[in-house]
Amino acid sequence: MSPDLILAGAGLANALIALAVAERRPGARILMLDRAPGPSDSHTWSFHDPDLRLSWHRRLAPAIRCRWQGQEVRFPDHARTLRAGYASLDGAGLARLLEETPGVTLRWNAEITKLDSGSATLDGERIEAPCVIDGRGAAPSRHLVTGYQKFVGVEFEMDAPHGVTRPVIMDATVPQQDGYRFVYLLPFSTTRLLIEDTRYSDGAALDEEALARAIADYATDKGWTGHEVRREHGVLPIALAHAAARLWAEAQGGPVPVGMRAGLFHPVTGYSLPVAAQMADVVAAAGSTTAEVFAAVRAHALARAGDDRFLRLLNRMLFHGCPPEHRHRVLSRFYRLPEPLIERFYAGKLTRMDRLRIVTGKPPIPIRDALPCLREAPLLKETP
Ligand SMILES: Cc1cc2nc3c(=O)[nH]c(=O)nc-3n(C[C@H](O)[C@H](O)[C@H](O)COP(=O)(O)OP(=O)(O)OC[C@H]3O[C@@H](n4cnc5c(N)ncnc54)[C@H](O)[C@@H]3O)c2cc1C
Structure with missing residues (x-):
């Protein structure tokens, strides 16, 4: 098989890319390579219903393990039932869906030893493609x-x-x-x-x-x-701090990084499913070469990192402006806010008014502790 697209890693980000590309470009030959012996049973990937567009609810429906109406939060000073539905996928469901998707070939036990913008090398085998995407999971970055x-x-x-x-x-x-x-x-x-x-x-x-x-x-x-x-x-x-432009400058010329290794996750929860779905749509709408997809993914990631500045500030206040044993107070206060705002927070779609609402009123931490958290640049300077 001579693929049109190599997806290095068959984890969450690349699975969603495979589904989106297969639907948008019927006939495209998509090769997924993963070193694991088979689908992971060490994951449940959950999301809030408002996190995803309708097209993604439809695409992922066959892989859903369980779906619920509503969800709860409990704190020492209050408890609340939230109306948003919740759902979980698992590795087996996702792999089944990929195997049934025309155009997608999924190879397990395929350890990639070298990856570049035009090929993947396994043990003694080199496979070329016009487009190569790297979704091999989290990789530490000094940025x-x-x-x-x-x-x-x-x-x-x-x-x-x-x-x-x-x-x-x-x-x-x-x-x-x-x-x-x-x-x-x-x-x-x-x-x-x-x-x-x-x-x-x-x-x-x-x-x-x-x-x-x-x-x-x-x-x-x-x-x-x-x-x-x-x-x-x-x-x-x-x-807490992210110099996204520097991360992308380092990746230039190589395969397109996606998923956790590209810093594409919700800054406050560490969850990545909603971001991965948005990015999969970006990949599917981009061209068919590594350079074209890289440019589209980079532009989307940089815009997102800019939008996420406020969420990183909240994290700095939580981690640096608040003693560890008091962090729960910040969350408890957050969960008293209006439900539509909470839903937009998880979906990564906070409005300007939402941001204002989060930081006004009785401050979750004293102003004098919040002030040193305002700038993220000093944290980045500390990285070697
Ligand atoms: C236990 C757990 C639960 C989580 N729950 C949620 C959740 O409920 N909701 C949510 O949104 N997020 C959740 N997350 C966070 C995040 O969404 C996941 O970590 C997600 O799997 C990240 O997607 P990814 O595609 O970047 O990487 P991964 O899904 O980790 O995929 C990377 C893949 O690359 C493969 N690989 C790595 N190196 C090589 C190599 N050299 N050659 C070939 N293959 C390779 C790996 O085997 C793996 O399958 C969870 C994370 C964990 C660890």
């Missing part, structure tokens, strides 16, 4: 300064119905530890429950067993007993 969202999730089959009827996006009534701590619950059935313990922390070190024990304690506290069926963990970047 992106981050805090961390660290988590461990354990999926349980409970011995009896657990009684959770909708996703609990944040249960921050738990003792605060290692920064802002909350538990996230996804009820996949009346007895199947994902319990995830999350920390917004300064350091990237993840003590998986300690978090797993904290999850077991949380379950015991709720009176749930059952057995573990699956586990996932992650250390996601929370963007």
Whole structure:
């Protein structure tokens, strides 16, 4: 096969690109190469309904594992049910969808040892294509300064119905530890429950067993007993400062970076599905060479990084303007804001009025602590 498009990595960003390109350019030969032996069962990719356009709801529908009406947040001083629907995809569903998509060839066990703007090299095999996209997952960049969202999730089959009827996006009534701590619950059935313990922390070190024990304690506290069926963990970047133009200047001349390695994620949550869907539309509408796609993706990414400046400021106030044990107060205040604003926040579509609304009123942190957080340039200077 001589492909029109090589997608290096068959993770989330490239999966969405494959779906969008296959639909927009029927007949295009898309080759996806991934070193993993098969679809990941160590992921659930969730999103809020308003995060995605209708075309993406339609495209992803066959890969949805579970869908819910509404979601909850819980804080020591208030709790709230939010109306927005929520849904989760998994690796198996996404791989099934790709395998059924005409034009897409998915090769597992395909470790790429060299990648450039016109080819991918595997063990003893070189494959050429006019367009090469690099979606091989997160890669550290000195142009992106981050805090961390660290988590461990354990999926349980409970011995009896657990009684959770909708996703609990944040249960921050738990003792605060290692920064802002909350538990996230996804009820996949009346007895199947994902319990995830999350920390917004300064350091990237993840003590998986300690978090797993904290999850077991949380379950015991709720009176749930059952057995573990699956586990996932992650250390996601929370963007504090981003020199996007420098990142893209370094990538010039190579394959087109996408996904986490291109800094394309929601700065505050570290989630990337909505951004990946938007970027997949950009790729599908761009030309068919690496240079054309690079130019379109770069322009979109730079515009986005500019728009995200405000979210990075919020992160700096959360991580640098607030002692770790007080971070939950900022989030608690945020979740008292009007629901449409919260929905636009997750979708990355805050208006000017929304931004004003977030920072006015009783400040989440004292002004004197907020002032040193205003500029992001000093953080970038610190990077080697
Ligand atoms: C456990 C977990 C849960 C998450 N949950 C959510 C969520 O609910 N919602 C959300 O929006 N975001 C979520 N995220 C954050 C983010 O969306 C994911 O990390 C997402 O998978 C990133 O997409 P990506 O395409 O950039 O990278 P990945 O999905 O990580 O894909 C990279 C792929 O490249 C392959 N690869 C790497 N190197 C090579 C190589 N040399 N040769 C061949 N293949 C290679 C890997 O095997 C992998 O399949 C989660 C992250 C984690 C870790």
